[in-house]
Amino acid sequence: MKANHSTRKAIVIGAGPGGLAAGMLLASQGYEVNMYEKQSVVGGRSSQLKLGEYRFDRGATFLMMPHLIEELFRVSKRSLYDYVDMQELTPMYSLHFGDKVFQPSRDREDTAAQIATLFPGDEAGYYRYLEEEDVKLEKVMPLLRRPFSNLTDYMRSDVFRALPKLHLNDTVYGRLSKYFKDERLKMSFAFQAKYLGMSAWDCPGTFTILSYLEHRYGLFHPKGGINAIFESMAKVISEHGGHVHTGVGVKQVITEGRTAKGVVLDNGETVYADHIVINADFSTAMNQLFAPGVLRKYSPDKLAAKKYSCSAAMLYLGVDGAIDLPHHSVHFSEDYHRNVDEIMKKKTLSEDPSIYVHNPSVLDPTLAPAGKTALYILMPTPNLTGETDWEAKREQVKEQMLSRAEMIPQLADLRERIEEMSFFTPLDWEQQLDVYQGATFNLTHHLDQMMTFRPHNRFEELDGVWLVGGGTHPGSGLPTIFESARISTSMIFKQDGIVITDETHADQVMTEVTHS
Incomplete structure (x- = not known):
């Protein structure tokens, strides 16, 4: 007998890319969706950042395989291109x-x-x-x-x-x-x-x-930035009757025995649901969302023993004047292998770093005032398991990044042209966005942390809990994060006896869970 899924309720913790994709798929199938996002904007670590009149993507800027996103929208009875203007680079x-x-x-x-x-x-x-x-x-x-x-x-x-x-x-x-x-x-x-x-x-x-x-x-740029896609996903959820609550965090998942029943919000309110979808940073969620003793496999010590990605120091700059650099440019250190080893193995800052420069204003006039530039500079760094004292080194690293950028001829006078600036360190990733150890790319993809050795889409610790995002299978990066949402929601639909009518989605996803 099929479940009457119009009465089923789902809570999504975190409005990052995976949570938004899951919420959109669930809401489009009649679930009563409530999404809770601690930050004031959707997108998680890939949300929009505003500095005065300048607009930035906080995190992800490389967008590939937009057809995967269009599939998500189509299954949700919408078209991505009705919401977002996309340009190939x-x-x-x-x-x-x-x-x-x-x-x-x-x-x-x-x-x-x-x-x-x-x-x-x-x-x-x-x-x-x-x-x-x-x-x-x-x-x-x-x-x-x-x-x-x-x-x-x-x-x-x-x-x-x-x-x-x-x-x-x-x-x-x-x-x-x-x-x-x-x-x-x-x-x-x-x-x-x-x-x-x-x-x-x-x-x-x-x-x-x-x-x-x-x-x-190819690679693409959505007008307004990649965050425009996430804002569109939130809009689709609302159009299907779901609720995206920003500025509302989740304090704890409520459990009875080995089953999750709902959540307690930071404001003390209790909300119950049939399914809890966790899109929060995996290790942060395991450490913070459950009462002591509830989890058996993911204790703090076991989480600390896992392997985590590197981090990144970020400069978001509102710059006077145009900058003659491409949308994406990577400026490699003289000894790239040494640079990478210092970050990944020695977990120290490099004296000769590589940097990535994002200059979307070269083709998107919506991001900065006329004649000006919204510029984003990223420098890979060790995560917080290294010995860098980020509070003490903050200004030094910022100046190092500016000096490295000014070695690029088009940025030679960068400091003189800066009108707005925000500097974000691995410590900021952890303290402001709850990214465990500041590891911006989540768990690494070593063989012992891939596929069945990665946290499962159907959370093995508790019934009624599902994982989406970079901390579960198939892994980090936007395309795989979206796939995690498709896998997890397909398992929910199968459990609830719901058949997706979209043939492409059914062929590509639903048939894959028949043996799960």
């Missing part, structure tokens, strides 16, 4: 190695021609990389679209088909060395390991697929 980004600048795009012939000029002899390896990664994508995608709840999930045919292509015994750097000889070109396809907060020299070889996804599907 050509070239995708500008990669700077001293005086050499590489600007790849989805135009394979143009990219190969650049490689032939800048890194002669490696253009054949580029085509081979694309061909082999295309096969890998076909094998990997099914594993990212279904849950891994126990070891028996590895016994299915899709795993056996994928295993030879996963390159689990190699690293991203090792795999790229099979295609390219020039170290700078390897870095052009390896820096994406930072999306997982990992080193290309340690990141499993599976993740060479990250740069391939960019080269196959």
Whole structure:
């Protein structure tokens, strides 16, 4: 007998990308959705930041595979493009190695021609990389679209088909060395390991697929910033009768035995529901949302023993005048391997850091006053498990980042032009946005923290609790975070006897949970 899902209630804790996607899918199927977000805006660590008349994406700025987001909207009886104007970036980004600048795009012939000029002899390896990664994508995608709840999930045919292509015994750097000889070109396809907060020299070889996804599907900019997508998701939830409560945090999940029944809000109010979807930072949630003794597997000591990604120091700058830099540019340190080892292994600050510069004002006039620029500069840093005293080092690191930026010719007089500035450190990520250890990319993707070894979409500790976001399967990064929401909500629908009528969604997601 089917459940009358029109009366079913769902609470979503956290309005980050995964929580918004889950809330949208649930609300569109008639669930009474209440989403609680501690911050005043939606988007979590990828929300909008306002400084005077300037607007910024606080976190994620690389948007790939918008068709995945459109699928979420379509299943929710909406179209993404009715809410957001999207522009493809050509070239995708500008990669700077001293005086050499590489600007790849989805135009394979143009990219190969650049490689032939800048890194002669490696253009054949580029085509081979694309061909082999295309096969890998076909094998990997099914594993990212279904849950891994126990070891028996590895016994299915899709795993056996994928295993030879996963390159689990190699690293991203090792795999790229099979295609390219020039170290700078390897870095052009390896820096994406930072999306997982990992080193290309340690990141499993599976993740060479990250740069391939960019080269196959391209990168995009939504007008107003990536946060515009999240604000649109919140709007869809409301249109379906759901409620997005900003500025309202959750204090504790209410449990009876081994089942979650509701939540206590920070204001003392108690709210009950059939399902609790947790989109808060995973380890922070485990440490803060449950009464002592409720959790058995995720004690504070066990959480502290897990592996966490690197962090990032951020400068958000409102700058007078236009800046002649591309939308995305990465400026590599002279010794990138050393730079990465200092961050990931030694957990120290680099004297010669790499930086990423986001300059969306070059194509989006909504982000800054006319003739001015909203500029975002990111420097990867160790997370808070390192020894850096961020309160003591705060000004020093800020000045280091400004000095590094002013080494870029287009930013030579940057300090003189700054009208608004906000500086965000790993300590700020933890204290202001509840990011455990300031690890902005969540749990790492080492083999012992992937698939069934990652926290499960159906929370194994308690019935009625579901996880979405970077801290659960399939992992961090916007595309996989959205997939986590699809997996978790599909499991909810299956449990409640609900059949999704959208054929694409049914084919790609619902059939994947039949063995869960």
